[in-house]
Amino acid sequence: MTRVNTSTMATGYQTLDIKHQRRTITVNIRIATGKQVPRGHVFVPHVAGKIVKGVKVAGVTVGGLAVPASAGNVVDVLTGAAGVDRVTLVSVGKTAQCDAEVMRRVGGAIARSLQSARSTRSVIDFSLLGELATAESAGVVCEGIHLGSFRFVKYHTTAEKPLNGSVTLRGLPAGKATAAAVSRAQSVSDGTNLARALGHEPANMINPVTLAAEAKKMARKAGLTCKVLDEKQLARHKMGAMLAVGQAGSTPPRLIILEHNMTAKAKPVILVGKAITFDTGGYSIKDKNGIVGMKYDKCGGMAVIGAMQAIAALKLKVPVVGIVAAAENMISERAYRPNDIITAMNGKTIEIISTDAEGRLVLADSLCYAEKFYSPRAVIDLATLTGGVVVALGHHRAAIYANNDKLADGLMTSADHTYERLWRMPIDDDYFEQLKSDDCDFKNSAGRDGHSILGAVFLKQFISAKTPWAHLDIAGVATTDKDGPYCPRGGTGFGVRLLVDYLEGLK
Ligand SMILES: [Zn+2]
Numbered sequence: 007m008t009r010v011n012t013s014t015m016a017t018g019y020q021t022l023d024i025k026h027q028r029r030t031i032t033v034n035i036r037i038a039t040g041k042q043v044p045r046g047h048v049f050v051p052h053v054a055g056k057i058v059k060g061v062k063v064a065g066v067t068v069g070g071l072a073v074p075a076s077a078g079n080v081v082d083v084l085t086g087a088a089g090v091d092r093v094t095l096v097s098v099g100k101t102a103q104c105d106a107e108v109m110r111r112v113g114g115a116i117a118r119s120l121q122s123a124r125s126t127r128s129v130i131d132f133s134l135l136g137e138l139a140t141a142e143s144a145g146v147v148c149e150g151i152h153l154g155s156f157r158f159v160k161y162h163t164t165a166e167k168p169l170n171g172s173v174t175l176r177g178l179p180a181g182k183a184t185a186a187a188v189s190r191a192q193s194v195s196d197g198t199n200l201a202r203a204l205g206h207e208p209a210n211m212i213n214p215v216t217l218a219a220e221a222k223k224m225a226r227k228a229g230l231t232c233k234v235l236d237e238k239q240l241a242r243h244k245m246g247a248m249l250a251v252g253q254a255g256s257t258p259p260r261l262i263i264l265e266h267n268m269t270a271k272a273k274p275v276i277l278v279g280k281a282i283t284f285d286t287g288g289y290s291i292k293d294k295n296g297i298v299g300m301k302y303d304k305c306g307g308m309a310v311i312g313a314m315q316a317i318a319a320l321k322l323k324v325p326v327v328g329i330v331a332a333a334e335n336m337i338s339e340r341a342y343r344p345n346d347i348i349t350a351m352n353g354k355t356i357e358i359i360s361t362d363a364e365g366r367l368v369l370a371d372s373l374c375y376a377e378k379f380y381s382p383r384a385v386i387d388l389a390t391l392t393g394g395v396v397v398a399l400g401h402h403r404a405a406i407y408a409n410n411d412k413l414a415d416g417l418m419t420s421a422d423h424t425y426e427r428l429w430r431m432p433i434d435d436d437y438f439e440q441l442k443s444d445d446c447d448f449k450n451s452a453g454r455d456g457h458s459i460l461g462a463v464f465l466k467q468f469i470s471a472k473t474p475w476a477h478l479d480i481a482g483v484a485t486t487d488k489d490g491p492y493c494p495r496g497g498t499g500f501g502v503r504l505l506v507d508y509l510e511g512l513k
Contacts, residue, residue, distance in 0.1 A: 046127030046174070047092045049116050050083075051147070052134050053101050073097045077104070078111040078491060080119050091127075094119055104138055106146045107425045113150020114492030116173075121155075126171040133177030144178050145187030149503075152195030154492035158206040190320060194506050197316030198499035200224070201308040205484070205497025209284035209301050214252065214260040214332035217283060217304070221262045221311055221330065228318035231268070235261040245371035247350040248331060251364040254288070254341035255334030261372065262307075264314045264328035273383035274325040275512070276376040277314070277505060280365045280389035281307025281332040288335050288361030289343055302497060303365070305484035306388035307332060309501030316506045324512045329376055331368035335361070347446045351375060352468060355446035363451040365391045366464045373468040373475075384413050384474040386508075387465070388501045389481075394457025396482040403427045404483045404500065407462035410474035417476055420507040426500055428478065437463045 054075045071083055077099030082092060096112050096119075098104045120128055130147065132139040157168045178184045204212065204220065212220070218234040225232035237258035240249055245261070252259030262281075268274065281304035286297060307330040314328040342348065346358045348367075351374035356367070369387055376385050395405045406421075406428040408414035414430055421428040437459055440452040448467065452460055462477045469475045483500045486493060493499075 045090060046129055047094065047120065047123055047125035048090050049080075049094050049096050049119070049128060049130045050134055051096045051098050051112055051130065051132060051138075053104070053138070054097050054099050071095065075099065077108045078115040080115055092123060092125065094123075098135070098138065101138065106142065106423065109138075109143050109146040110150040110153075110425065111491040113147040113152075114154035114490075115150075116147070117151045117154030117492065120171065120173075121168060127174075128171065129174045129176060131177050132175065135177070139177055139179070141179060141181075141183035141187040144175060144184050145191045148175075148188050148191035149195050150492045152192060153198060153499075156199045156202055156494060158203060158494075158496060160203075193316045193319035194503050196319070197312035197314075197506065198502040199312075200315055201305070201312030201499035201502050202493075202497040204308045204311065205302055205305045205499070207301070209334065212301075212304070213257040213283050213334055214255065214281075215257040217281060217307075217330075217332050218260040218262050221264065224311060224315055225264055228315050230314055230318050231265040233263040233265075235263070240371075243351060243371075243375065244349070244353075245351045245375070246348045247356060247367040248333060248371040250342040250346065250348045250358070251282075251288075251335055251367050252333030254336040254338040255283075256336065257334065259331075259333035259368070261375065262311075262328075262330040262332060264311070264330075266314060266317050266326045266328075267323065268325050268327070270323065270325045272325055273381055274327045275509060276327045276329060276380060276382045276385045277310045278329045278369060278372045278376060278385060278387035279307030279310030279331070280304070280369055280387070280391065281330050282365060282368070283332060283334050285335045285362070285364065286337055288337060288341055288364065290360040290362040291337065292362065299485065302485045303335075303390050304332070305390050305497060306365075306478075306480060306501070308497070309388050309480070309484075309499065309505065312499055312502040313505040313509075316502060317509060320506070320510070322506075322509055324509055326509060327376070327380055327382075329372050331372040333364070333368050335364045350468065351378070354448070354467060357443040357446050357449045359449045360451040363461070365389045366461050367450060369465055370468040373465060377469060377473060382473055384410070384476070385469060386413075386417070386476045386478065386505065388478045388505075389461075390484050391461045391477075391479045392458040392481055394454065394459075394461070395479040398431075398458055399429055399482055401482045401486065403429045405429060405431045405458050405462075405479040406476055407431050407433045407459070407466075407479070408474075408476040409433065409466065409469075409471060410476070413474040413476050416511065417478075417504070417508055420504050420511065423507050424503040426483075426504040428504075431459060431462070433459065433462050433466055435463075438467075 074097040285300040285303040
Protein backbone atom coordinates (compact mmCIF):
# COMPACT_ATOMS: atom_id res chain seq x y z
CA MET A 7 0.00 0.00 0.00
CA THR A 8 2.78 2.40 0.94
CA ARG A 9 5.56 2.84 -1.52
CA VAL A 10 8.45 5.00 -0.51
CA ASN A 11 11.38 5.12 -2.85
CA THR A 12 14.23 6.02 -0.54
CA SER A 13 16.83 6.31 -3.29
CA THR A 14 15.26 9.52 -4.54
CA MET A 15 15.09 11.09 -1.09
CA ALA A 16 18.21 13.14 -1.54
CA THR A 17 16.87 15.17 -4.41
CA GLY A 18 13.17 14.49 -4.54
CA TYR A 19 10.24 15.42 -2.40
CA GLN A 20 7.90 13.30 -0.37
CA THR A 21 4.36 13.74 -1.58
CA LEU A 22 1.29 12.77 0.36
CA ASP A 23 -1.85 12.32 -1.67
CA ILE A 24 -4.86 13.06 0.43
CA LYS A 25 -7.75 11.07 -0.89
CA HIS A 26 -11.17 11.07 0.64
CA GLN A 27 -12.87 7.76 0.57
CA ARG A 28 -16.39 6.90 1.45
CA ARG A 29 -15.75 5.97 5.02
CA THR A 30 -12.90 8.21 5.94
CA ILE A 31 -9.88 10.03 4.58
CA THR A 32 -6.73 8.21 3.65
CA VAL A 33 -3.39 9.70 2.82
CA ASN A 34 -1.09 7.81 0.48
CA ILE A 35 2.61 8.51 0.25
CA ARG A 36 4.85 8.60 -2.78
CA ILE A 37 8.02 10.38 -3.82
CA ALA A 38 7.68 13.05 -6.46
CA THR A 39 10.63 13.43 -8.77
CA GLY A 40 12.30 16.65 -9.84
CA LYS A 41 14.20 19.35 -8.03
CA GLN A 42 11.71 22.16 -8.53
CA VAL A 43 9.69 23.23 -5.56
CA PRO A 44 6.18 22.15 -6.51
CA ARG A 45 3.70 24.99 -6.81
CA GLY A 46 1.01 25.25 -4.25
CA HIS A 47 0.22 26.28 -0.71
CA VAL A 48 3.56 26.40 1.10
CA PHE A 49 3.61 25.80 4.86
CA VAL A 50 6.69 26.93 6.74
CA PRO A 51 7.05 25.56 10.28
CA HIS A 52 9.11 28.06 12.26
CA VAL A 53 10.08 28.64 15.87
CA ALA A 54 8.32 31.52 17.60
CA GLY A 55 9.82 34.97 17.07
CA LYS A 56 10.63 37.09 14.05
CA ILE A 57 11.62 35.75 10.69
CA VAL A 58 14.91 37.26 9.61
CA LYS A 59 14.26 39.86 6.96
CA GLY A 60 14.86 38.69 3.44
CA VAL A 61 14.74 34.96 4.04
CA LYS A 62 13.76 32.89 1.04
CA VAL A 63 10.77 30.64 1.43
CA ALA A 64 10.02 28.39 -1.52
CA GLY A 65 11.82 30.76 -3.83
CA VAL A 66 9.94 33.81 -2.53
CA THR A 67 11.51 36.41 -0.27
CA VAL A 68 9.58 37.17 2.88
CA GLY A 69 10.59 39.00 6.01
CA GLY A 70 9.69 41.04 9.04
CA LEU A 71 6.81 38.83 10.09
CA ALA A 72 6.30 37.66 13.62
CA VAL A 73 5.74 33.95 14.08
CA PRO A 74 2.97 33.44 16.65
CA ALA A 75 4.19 32.38 20.08
CA SER A 76 1.73 29.51 20.47
CA ALA A 77 2.58 26.28 18.74
CA GLY A 78 0.09 25.33 16.05
CA ASN A 79 -0.94 28.92 15.33
CA VAL A 80 -0.76 29.82 11.67
CA VAL A 81 -0.34 33.13 9.86
CA ASP A 82 -0.71 33.60 6.12
CA VAL A 83 2.36 35.47 4.87
CA LEU A 84 1.34 36.10 1.33
CA THR A 85 -1.15 34.90 -1.19
CA GLY A 86 -1.01 34.72 -4.94
CA ALA A 87 2.72 35.42 -5.36
CA ALA A 88 4.63 34.19 -8.41
CA GLY A 89 5.52 30.52 -8.10
CA VAL A 90 3.35 29.88 -5.05
CA ASP A 91 -0.33 30.22 -4.30
CA ARG A 92 0.02 31.02 -0.65
CA VAL A 93 2.68 30.93 2.07
CA THR A 94 1.61 30.13 5.62
CA LEU A 95 3.86 30.25 8.65
CA VAL A 96 3.12 27.62 11.28
CA SER A 97 4.51 28.26 14.72
CA VAL A 98 6.24 25.42 16.53
CA GLY A 99 6.49 27.60 19.63
CA LYS A 100 9.79 27.92 21.46
CA THR A 101 12.57 25.52 20.50
CA ALA A 102 13.01 24.31 24.08
CA GLN A 103 9.35 23.30 24.32
CA CYS A 104 9.09 21.72 20.89
CA ASP A 105 8.49 18.01 21.41
CA ALA A 106 6.73 15.30 19.41
CA GLU A 107 3.29 16.40 20.56
CA VAL A 108 3.95 20.00 19.45
CA MET A 109 4.94 18.72 16.01
CA ARG A 110 1.85 16.49 15.88
CA ARG A 111 -0.27 19.58 16.60
CA VAL A 112 1.60 21.47 13.89
CA GLY A 113 0.52 18.71 11.49
CA GLY A 114 -3.06 19.05 12.74
CA ALA A 115 -2.94 22.82 12.17
CA ILE A 116 -1.69 22.25 8.62
CA ALA A 117 -4.53 19.79 7.98
CA ARG A 118 -7.09 22.37 9.14
CA SER A 119 -5.49 25.16 7.15
CA LEU A 120 -5.46 23.02 4.01
CA GLN A 121 -9.17 22.38 4.33
CA SER A 122 -10.12 25.98 5.09
CA ALA A 123 -7.94 27.41 2.28
CA ARG A 124 -9.26 24.66 -0.06
CA SER A 125 -5.68 24.00 -1.14
CA THR A 126 -5.31 21.03 -3.46
CA ARG A 127 -1.52 21.14 -3.66
CA SER A 128 0.79 22.04 -0.83
CA VAL A 129 4.35 21.93 0.36
CA ILE A 130 5.70 21.75 3.89
CA ASP A 131 9.12 23.34 3.95
CA PHE A 132 11.10 22.20 7.00
CA SER A 133 14.26 23.99 5.91
CA LEU A 134 13.93 26.90 8.37
CA LEU A 135 13.61 24.59 11.36
CA GLY A 136 17.33 23.89 11.68
CA GLU A 137 18.04 21.03 14.05
CA LEU A 138 14.33 20.39 14.49
CA ALA A 139 14.10 19.31 10.84
CA THR A 140 14.52 15.63 11.67
CA ALA A 141 13.04 12.36 10.52
CA GLU A 142 11.20 12.16 13.82
CA SER A 143 9.65 15.61 13.26
CA ALA A 144 8.56 14.59 9.77
CA GLY A 145 6.90 11.46 11.18
CA VAL A 146 4.90 13.23 13.85
CA VAL A 147 3.93 16.14 11.56
CA CYS A 148 2.60 13.54 9.10
CA GLU A 149 0.75 11.83 11.94
CA GLY A 150 -0.87 15.19 12.73
CA ILE A 151 -1.85 15.66 9.08
CA HIS A 152 -3.32 12.16 8.70
CA LEU A 153 -5.15 12.33 12.04
CA GLY A 154 -6.22 15.95 11.60
CA SER A 155 -7.62 15.23 8.12
CA PHE A 156 -10.05 12.63 9.46
CA ARG A 157 -13.71 13.38 8.77
CA PHE A 158 -16.57 10.93 9.11
CA VAL A 159 -18.38 11.97 5.92
CA LYS A 160 -19.95 8.69 4.89
CA TYR A 161 -23.55 9.54 5.69
CA HIS A 162 -23.53 13.20 4.61
CA THR A 163 -25.33 13.87 1.37
CA THR A 164 -25.20 17.67 1.22
CA ALA A 165 -22.25 18.89 3.29
CA GLU A 166 -19.22 20.35 1.57
CA LYS A 167 -16.89 17.51 0.63
CA PRO A 168 -13.48 17.41 2.26
CA LEU A 169 -10.73 18.22 -0.16
CA ASN A 170 -8.54 15.93 -2.20
CA GLY A 171 -4.98 17.06 -2.63
CA SER A 172 -1.32 16.35 -2.14
CA VAL A 173 1.27 17.45 0.37
CA THR A 174 4.99 17.57 -0.41
CA LEU A 175 7.63 17.58 2.30
CA ARG A 176 10.96 19.30 1.76
CA GLY A 177 13.99 20.37 3.71
CA LEU A 178 14.35 17.06 5.57
CA PRO A 179 17.39 14.82 5.94
CA ALA A 180 17.72 12.44 3.03
CA GLY A 181 17.74 8.74 3.75
CA LYS A 182 15.87 5.82 5.13
CA ALA A 183 15.01 7.27 8.53
CA THR A 184 12.83 10.03 7.08
CA ALA A 185 11.06 7.71 4.66
CA ALA A 186 10.49 5.15 7.43
CA ALA A 187 9.10 7.76 9.82
CA VAL A 188 6.72 9.12 7.18
CA SER A 189 5.59 5.63 6.22
CA ARG A 190 5.10 4.59 9.86
CA ALA A 191 2.99 7.69 10.45
CA GLN A 192 0.66 6.57 7.71
CA SER A 193 0.24 3.02 9.07
CA VAL A 194 -0.36 4.15 12.63
CA SER A 195 -2.73 6.95 11.60
CA ASP A 196 -4.67 4.69 9.22
CA GLY A 197 -5.19 2.29 12.14
CA THR A 198 -6.33 5.16 14.38
CA ASN A 199 -8.66 6.54 11.71
CA LEU A 200 -10.14 3.05 11.17
CA ALA A 201 -10.84 2.81 14.91
CA ARG A 202 -12.42 6.28 14.81
CA ALA A 203 -14.56 5.51 11.75
CA LEU A 204 -15.84 2.23 13.19
CA GLY A 205 -16.53 4.04 16.46
CA HIS A 206 -18.68 6.59 14.62
CA GLU A 207 -20.74 3.86 12.92
CA PRO A 208 -24.21 3.69 14.44
CA ALA A 209 -25.70 0.49 15.88
CA ASN A 210 -28.13 0.03 13.00
CA MET A 211 -25.07 -0.40 10.78
CA ILE A 212 -22.50 -2.04 13.05
CA ASN A 213 -23.69 -4.86 15.29
CA PRO A 214 -21.64 -7.88 16.45
CA VAL A 215 -22.24 -9.72 13.17
CA THR A 216 -21.47 -6.84 10.79
CA LEU A 217 -18.50 -5.88 12.94
CA ALA A 218 -17.10 -9.39 12.54
CA ALA A 219 -17.51 -9.01 8.77
CA GLU A 220 -15.64 -5.67 8.85
CA ALA A 221 -12.85 -7.25 10.89
CA LYS A 222 -12.56 -10.12 8.40
CA LYS A 223 -12.40 -7.67 5.51
CA MET A 224 -9.66 -5.68 7.24
CA ALA A 225 -7.74 -8.87 8.11
CA ARG A 226 -7.81 -10.09 4.51
CA LYS A 227 -6.39 -6.79 3.26
CA ALA A 228 -3.83 -6.47 6.02
CA GLY A 229 -2.62 -10.09 5.98
CA LEU A 230 -3.90 -11.07 9.42
CA THR A 231 -5.62 -14.31 10.37
CA CYS A 232 -9.19 -13.77 11.51
CA LYS A 233 -11.39 -16.24 13.33
CA VAL A 234 -14.90 -15.46 14.54
CA LEU A 235 -16.69 -17.45 17.24
CA ASP A 236 -20.49 -17.44 16.94
CA GLU A 237 -22.99 -17.96 19.75
CA LYS A 238 -22.86 -21.76 19.41
CA GLN A 239 -19.09 -21.81 19.74
CA LEU A 240 -19.27 -19.37 22.66
CA ALA A 241 -21.68 -21.80 24.35
CA ARG A 242 -19.34 -24.70 23.67
CA HIS A 243 -16.57 -22.78 25.42
CA LYS A 244 -18.97 -22.09 28.31
CA MET A 245 -18.61 -18.32 27.89
CA GLY A 246 -21.75 -17.73 29.92
CA ALA A 247 -20.96 -14.14 30.86
CA MET A 248 -20.58 -12.98 27.28
CA LEU A 249 -23.67 -14.90 26.18
CA ALA A 250 -25.76 -13.38 28.99
CA VAL A 251 -24.88 -9.85 27.90
CA GLY A 252 -25.65 -10.52 24.25
CA GLN A 253 -28.75 -12.67 24.62
CA ALA A 254 -31.22 -9.85 23.92
CA GLY A 255 -29.19 -8.29 21.11
CA SER A 256 -30.62 -7.73 17.63
CA THR A 257 -27.81 -10.03 16.50
CA PRO A 258 -25.99 -12.60 18.67
CA PRO A 259 -22.56 -11.90 20.21
CA ARG A 260 -19.32 -12.59 18.39
CA LEU A 261 -15.78 -13.13 19.61
CA ILE A 262 -13.45 -11.78 16.93
CA ILE A 263 -9.89 -13.11 17.02
CA LEU A 264 -7.17 -11.52 14.91
CA GLU A 265 -3.70 -13.05 14.79
CA HIS A 266 -0.42 -11.50 13.66
CA ASN A 267 2.84 -13.37 13.10
CA MET A 268 1.89 -16.46 15.10
CA THR A 269 4.55 -18.53 13.36
CA ALA A 270 7.16 -16.72 15.45
CA LYS A 271 8.50 -18.71 18.40
CA ALA A 272 7.88 -16.02 21.00
CA LYS A 273 4.77 -15.93 23.17
CA PRO A 274 2.13 -13.55 21.86
CA VAL A 275 0.96 -10.32 23.43
CA ILE A 276 -2.83 -10.43 23.63
CA LEU A 277 -4.89 -7.28 23.12
CA VAL A 278 -8.47 -7.57 24.34
CA GLY A 279 -11.15 -4.99 23.51
CA LYS A 280 -14.68 -4.43 24.73
CA ALA A 281 -17.02 -3.89 21.80
CA ILE A 282 -20.57 -3.31 23.01
CA THR A 283 -22.00 -2.13 19.70
CA PHE A 284 -24.82 -0.46 21.61
CA ASP A 285 -25.31 -0.23 25.34
CA THR A 286 -28.84 0.55 26.49
CA GLY A 287 -27.83 -0.51 29.99
CA GLY A 288 -30.28 -3.43 29.71
CA TYR A 289 -32.93 -3.50 32.46
CA SER A 290 -30.65 -1.24 34.50
CA ILE A 291 -31.51 1.11 31.68
CA LYS A 292 -29.71 4.37 30.99
CA ASP A 293 -31.72 7.59 30.97
CA LYS A 294 -32.55 9.44 27.77
CA ASN A 295 -29.40 11.55 28.00
CA GLY A 296 -27.03 8.82 29.18
CA ILE A 297 -28.02 6.52 26.36
CA VAL A 298 -27.01 8.94 23.60
CA GLY A 299 -23.53 8.18 22.34
CA MET A 300 -23.64 4.54 23.44
CA LYS A 301 -22.64 3.46 19.94
CA TYR A 302 -19.19 4.46 21.21
CA ASP A 303 -19.25 1.70 23.84
CA LYS A 304 -17.34 -0.41 21.31
CA CYS A 305 -14.27 1.86 21.22
CA GLY A 306 -11.96 -0.45 23.19
CA GLY A 307 -12.55 -3.16 20.60
CA MET A 308 -12.14 -0.67 17.76
CA ALA A 309 -8.76 0.35 19.16
CA VAL A 310 -7.74 -3.32 19.04
CA ILE A 311 -8.91 -3.65 15.42
CA GLY A 312 -7.11 -0.44 14.42
CA ALA A 313 -3.94 -1.47 16.25
CA MET A 314 -3.96 -4.91 14.59
CA GLN A 315 -4.21 -3.30 11.15
CA ALA A 316 -1.26 -1.02 11.97
CA ILE A 317 0.80 -3.89 13.45
CA ALA A 318 0.32 -5.87 10.23
CA ALA A 319 1.19 -2.88 8.04
CA LEU A 320 4.35 -2.27 10.06
CA LYS A 321 5.24 -5.98 9.95
CA LEU A 322 6.14 -6.02 13.65
CA LYS A 323 8.23 -9.03 14.68
CA VAL A 324 6.36 -9.68 17.90
CA PRO A 325 3.39 -12.07 17.66
CA VAL A 326 0.16 -10.33 18.62
CA VAL A 327 -3.40 -11.56 19.05
CA GLY A 328 -6.36 -9.17 19.08
CA ILE A 329 -9.53 -10.41 20.78
CA VAL A 330 -12.64 -8.29 20.32
CA ALA A 331 -15.68 -9.13 22.44
CA ALA A 332 -18.69 -7.91 20.48
CA ALA A 333 -22.20 -7.89 21.91
CA GLU A 334 -25.22 -5.63 21.98
CA ASN A 335 -26.70 -4.86 25.41
CA MET A 336 -30.43 -4.65 24.77
CA ILE A 337 -33.79 -5.30 26.38
CA SER A 338 -36.23 -8.05 25.42
CA GLU A 339 -37.97 -11.02 27.02
CA ARG A 340 -34.65 -12.84 26.55
CA ALA A 341 -32.54 -10.20 28.28
CA TYR A 342 -30.56 -10.99 31.43
CA ARG A 343 -31.87 -9.47 34.64
CA PRO A 344 -30.56 -8.04 37.90
CA ASN A 345 -30.05 -10.91 40.42
CA ASP A 346 -29.52 -13.46 37.65
CA ILE A 347 -26.60 -15.74 38.50
CA ILE A 348 -24.41 -16.57 35.54
CA THR A 349 -21.31 -18.73 35.14
CA ALA A 350 -18.23 -17.42 33.37
CA MET A 351 -15.81 -19.50 31.30
CA ASN A 352 -13.55 -20.16 34.30
CA GLY A 353 -16.48 -21.55 36.31
CA LYS A 354 -16.84 -18.53 38.59
CA THR A 355 -20.44 -17.58 39.41
CA ILE A 356 -21.50 -13.96 39.11
CA GLU A 357 -24.61 -12.30 40.48
CA ILE A 358 -25.82 -9.55 38.19
CA ILE A 359 -26.50 -6.41 40.18
CA SER A 360 -26.43 -4.02 37.25
CA THR A 361 -27.09 -5.15 33.70
CA ASP A 362 -25.28 -1.93 32.75
CA ALA A 363 -22.00 -3.33 34.13
CA GLU A 364 -21.83 -5.56 31.05
CA GLY A 365 -18.40 -4.63 29.72
CA ARG A 366 -16.59 -6.47 32.51
CA LEU A 367 -18.69 -9.57 31.76
CA VAL A 368 -17.70 -9.82 28.09
CA LEU A 369 -14.10 -9.03 29.05
CA ALA A 370 -14.10 -11.68 31.80
CA ASP A 371 -14.76 -14.48 29.33
CA SER A 372 -12.33 -12.95 26.82
CA LEU A 373 -9.53 -12.90 29.41
CA CYS A 374 -10.25 -16.56 30.23
CA TYR A 375 -10.18 -17.39 26.52
CA ALA A 376 -6.85 -15.60 26.07
CA GLU A 377 -5.21 -17.61 28.84
CA LYS A 378 -6.77 -20.93 27.86
CA PHE A 379 -5.86 -20.89 24.18
CA TYR A 380 -2.60 -18.92 24.16
CA SER A 381 0.21 -18.72 26.62
CA PRO A 382 0.38 -14.96 26.66
CA ARG A 383 3.51 -12.96 27.23
CA ALA A 384 1.15 -10.22 28.41
CA VAL A 385 -2.53 -9.35 28.18
CA ILE A 386 -3.68 -5.76 27.71
CA ASP A 387 -7.38 -4.98 27.69
CA LEU A 388 -9.06 -1.73 26.68
CA ALA A 389 -12.61 -0.80 27.51
CA THR A 390 -14.96 2.14 27.87
CA LEU A 391 -15.70 0.51 31.19
CA THR A 392 -16.95 2.99 33.75
CA GLY A 393 -18.39 6.45 34.23
CA GLY A 394 -16.33 6.39 37.42
CA VAL A 395 -13.09 6.85 35.52
CA VAL A 396 -14.49 10.03 33.98
CA VAL A 397 -15.22 11.36 37.47
CA ALA A 398 -11.71 10.40 38.59
CA LEU A 399 -9.57 11.46 35.61
CA GLY A 400 -11.76 13.52 33.28
CA HIS A 401 -11.01 13.51 29.57
CA HIS A 402 -7.21 13.80 29.41
CA ARG A 403 -5.96 10.52 30.80
CA ALA A 404 -7.17 6.94 30.82
CA ALA A 405 -6.77 4.77 33.92
CA ILE A 406 -4.28 1.93 33.82
CA TYR A 407 -4.51 -0.97 36.26
CA ALA A 408 -1.84 -3.65 36.16
CA ASN A 409 -0.62 -6.69 38.08
CA ASN A 410 2.91 -6.19 36.72
CA ASP A 411 5.11 -3.09 37.09
CA LYS A 412 7.21 -3.72 34.00
CA LEU A 413 4.15 -3.91 31.79
CA ALA A 414 2.64 -0.82 33.44
CA ASP A 415 5.90 1.14 33.09
CA GLY A 416 6.23 0.16 29.43
CA LEU A 417 2.71 1.33 28.67
CA MET A 418 3.23 4.55 30.65
CA THR A 419 6.35 5.30 28.58
CA SER A 420 4.42 4.72 25.36
CA ALA A 421 1.67 6.95 26.71
CA ASP A 422 4.21 9.76 26.96
CA HIS A 423 5.56 9.10 23.44
CA THR A 424 2.11 9.18 21.89
CA TYR A 425 0.33 11.67 24.15
CA GLU A 426 -2.32 9.00 24.77
CA ARG A 427 -1.80 9.52 28.43
CA LEU A 428 -2.42 7.14 31.31
CA TRP A 429 -2.60 7.34 35.09
CA ARG A 430 -1.97 4.29 37.22
CA MET A 431 -4.65 3.25 39.68
CA PRO A 432 -4.74 0.59 42.44
CA ILE A 433 -6.14 -2.94 42.31
CA ASP A 434 -5.58 -4.03 45.90
CA ASP A 435 -7.46 -7.14 46.94
CA ASP A 436 -9.07 -5.19 49.79
CA TYR A 437 -11.46 -3.73 47.24
CA PHE A 438 -12.71 -7.21 46.42
CA GLU A 439 -14.67 -7.35 49.72
CA GLN A 440 -17.15 -4.92 48.17
CA LEU A 441 -17.86 -7.37 45.34
CA LYS A 442 -18.80 -10.36 47.49
CA SER A 443 -22.28 -11.77 46.89
CA ASP A 444 -24.57 -13.52 49.42
CA ASP A 445 -25.74 -16.10 46.92
CA CYS A 446 -22.71 -16.86 44.72
CA ASP A 447 -19.00 -16.06 44.21
CA PHE A 448 -19.27 -12.32 43.57
CA LYS A 449 -21.32 -9.51 42.10
CA ASN A 450 -20.73 -7.62 38.88
CA SER A 451 -21.29 -4.23 40.49
CA ALA A 452 -21.06 -2.68 43.93
CA GLY A 453 -22.25 0.86 43.57
CA ARG A 454 -20.30 4.04 43.03
CA ASP A 455 -17.49 3.89 45.61
CA GLY A 456 -14.26 3.16 43.74
CA HIS A 457 -16.33 2.56 40.64
CA SER A 458 -13.51 2.27 38.07
CA ILE A 459 -11.26 0.38 40.51
CA LEU A 460 -13.98 -2.22 41.15
CA GLY A 461 -14.27 -2.81 37.41
CA ALA A 462 -10.56 -3.64 37.36
CA VAL A 463 -10.73 -5.75 40.52
CA PHE A 464 -13.61 -7.70 38.97
CA LEU A 465 -11.52 -8.40 35.85
CA LYS A 466 -8.59 -9.47 38.03
CA GLN A 467 -10.68 -12.52 39.03
CA PHE A 468 -10.41 -13.81 35.48
CA ILE A 469 -6.68 -13.74 34.90
CA SER A 470 -3.99 -15.59 36.79
CA ALA A 471 -1.46 -13.58 38.76
CA LYS A 472 1.44 -15.08 36.77
CA THR A 473 0.25 -13.49 33.51
CA PRO A 474 1.33 -9.85 33.18
CA TRP A 475 -1.94 -8.02 32.67
CA ALA A 476 -3.00 -4.41 32.25
CA HIS A 477 -6.50 -3.00 32.05
CA LEU A 478 -7.10 0.41 30.46
CA ASP A 479 -10.36 2.11 31.35
CA ILE A 480 -10.74 4.52 28.42
CA ALA A 481 -14.30 5.74 29.03
CA GLY A 482 -13.15 9.35 29.45
CA VAL A 483 -10.87 9.53 26.41
CA ALA A 484 -12.46 7.34 23.72
CA THR A 485 -14.60 10.22 22.49
CA THR A 486 -14.41 13.97 22.56
CA ASP A 487 -17.20 16.53 22.23
CA LYS A 488 -14.80 19.30 21.18
CA ASP A 489 -12.58 19.51 18.11
CA GLY A 490 -9.00 18.88 19.25
CA PRO A 491 -5.63 19.83 17.71
CA TYR A 492 -5.70 16.74 15.46
CA CYS A 493 -8.94 15.03 16.32
CA PRO A 494 -12.38 16.24 15.32
CA ARG A 495 -15.43 15.68 17.56
CA GLY A 496 -16.45 12.04 18.02
CA GLY A 497 -14.32 8.92 18.35
CA THR A 498 -10.66 9.58 19.09
CA GLY A 499 -9.19 6.18 18.25
CA PHE A 500 -7.45 6.32 21.64
CA GLY A 501 -5.18 3.35 22.25
CA VAL A 502 -4.09 2.51 18.71
CA ARG A 503 -0.95 4.66 18.74
CA LEU A 504 -0.24 3.73 22.36
CA LEU A 505 -0.43 -0.03 21.71
CA VAL A 506 1.63 0.14 18.54
CA ASP A 507 4.33 2.20 20.25
CA TYR A 508 4.46 -0.30 23.12
CA LEU A 509 4.64 -3.34 20.84
CA GLU A 510 7.34 -1.72 18.68
CA GLY A 511 9.46 -1.40 21.81
CA LEU A 512 9.33 -5.14 22.61
CA LYS A 513 12.28 -7.26 21.63
ZN1 LIG B 1 -23.09 -0.56 30.33
